[in-house]
Amino acid sequence: MSRALIIYGSTTGNTESIAEEIEAVLSGAGVETVIRNAADISAAENLAEGFDAVLMGCSCWGDEEIELQEDFVPLAEKFSEMGLKGKKVAAFASGDSSYQHYCAAVDVIEAAARENGASLIAEGLRVEGAASDAPDDVRNFAQKIAEALAS
Template sequence: MNNALIVYGSTTGNTEFTAETIKEYFEKNDYSVTVLNVTDTGVDELKKEYDLYLLGCSTWGDDEIELQEDFTGFYENLNKGLSLEGKNFAMFGCGDSSYEYFCGAVDMIADKVDALGGTLVFDALKIDGDPEEDEIYEWTRGVINAV
């Protein structure tokens, strides 16, 4: 059985809903899934062995890209000598396309993971507004097929 780790930061509940929906679909496809709110974990969790790591963060900020408040420390701690070489990642997040940097936090995190040697296995899921299960399932199916 494959295993996956989902770490998310959520303020309004949309990113949490997305994380739980991803978990549900992965479990239907023979994955063991650990879901952690970013407030309950740290980057050391990324040192553990999983077949896939999924990071979810909403985007805030009008004039610049701002990570979801709880995710900021996690993101900054990625710089502390962590190697993600040989690890598979996928990113997801919620935002509002009326802002200049729609889901920019997702791109920031993806760039950081890439710089640390992680492999991005599938295009990021960027949800505009409220998440819909069908959209999440379709993306999750693509991630599973890519791994």
């Protein structure tokens, strides 16, 4: 059975809702899934160990600059220590398209995944608001990941 780790940083619960929906779809597809709030993770070392896939989601809180959600920042500073090499990775974010850097965490996570030798298995998911605002997009994203883990 494939194993997936979902890590998210979320202030008002929007990215969290996406993470939870992804977890539900993956679990339903037979993927053993662990979901963790970045706020509860103290060290990034070897986080990915034992998982086939690492799915990361984060909101942004800057204006002109990209500012990752605060709980996710310590992880982002240690991407290179997460053990992403050879792992399947996908990124997701909740955001507000009136901001200049809409869901920019997706770009940050995808760049870090490439730099650290991971393979991206789904196009990054950007959601305006919560999972319930774009249920089909979230489900399709999660299904794509489930398919990538089955192959």
